[in-house]
Amino acid sequence: MKKIIGILGGMGPAATLDAMEKIIKNTPATCDQEHIPVIAISFPDIPDRTASILSGGESPLNKMLAALRILEAAGARCIIMPCNTAHYWYDELKSSTEIHFLNMIEITCNKIVSEGINNVAILATTGTIKAGLYQSRLEKENINFVIPDDIQQGIIMESILVYKSGNEERAYQLLKPVIYQLKNIGVEWFIMGCSEIPVILKRDSNKVEYIDATEELVRYAIAWSYLDGDDI
Incomplete structure (x- = not known):
């Protein structure tokens, strides 16, 4: 085998x-x-x-x-x-x-570094954000990154929890405006740093700016x- x-x-x-x-x-x-x-x-x-x-x-x-x-x-x-x-x-x-x-954190950050990706936003649970799991490596590699503000982070977390409760459409509708807001301030790439987020955004899976950690x-x-x- x-x-x-x-x-x-x-x-x-x-x-x-x-x-x-x-x-x-x-x-x-x-x-x-x-x-x-x-x-x-x-x-x-x-x-x-x-x-x-x-x-x-x-x-x-x-x-x-x-x-x-x-x-x-x-x-x-x-x-x-x-x-x-x-x-x-x-x-x-x-x-x-x-x-x-x-x-998976190390593997995803290695991709970002090796491909010269910059100006990234971290879409993740509040636990991942507060623990700095991605930030510590990105800072070390001098990668420009954005953390959603408190309101945006609250919406991201709500989207994740709504998805877990079974409402896939509501989760998508919550998350998409946050992505648009971050794009408007210069974000070029998005780390899908919660394993529910690739599922929530499955209909957008062909978007090249998404970095799917899973x-x-x-x-x-x-x-x-x-x-x-x-x-x-």
């Missing part, structure tokens, strides 16, 4: 499904047998990541570790976690396993799967 990719998911369920669909879409397969084996854990009861970061809510770490142990036991050799905010705990998760564990993570994982070893 080919090397197995493990998805530590459920944060949220639609984002996990989106990651699986992107693995299929990006794999150069001509039949079932040429596709990459994937084991996905979707545990939606993992405590809210943003609430933990912002207000000291229950940490999701223990339940993420429990999901990681299942993926290990099932034979996964590479872990991806299609939740940007959950990468606040990435170092603790990575240090707890010997399995190759990819970092897609970048998946492409990296696929490239890993074709290597003889575990390092890329």
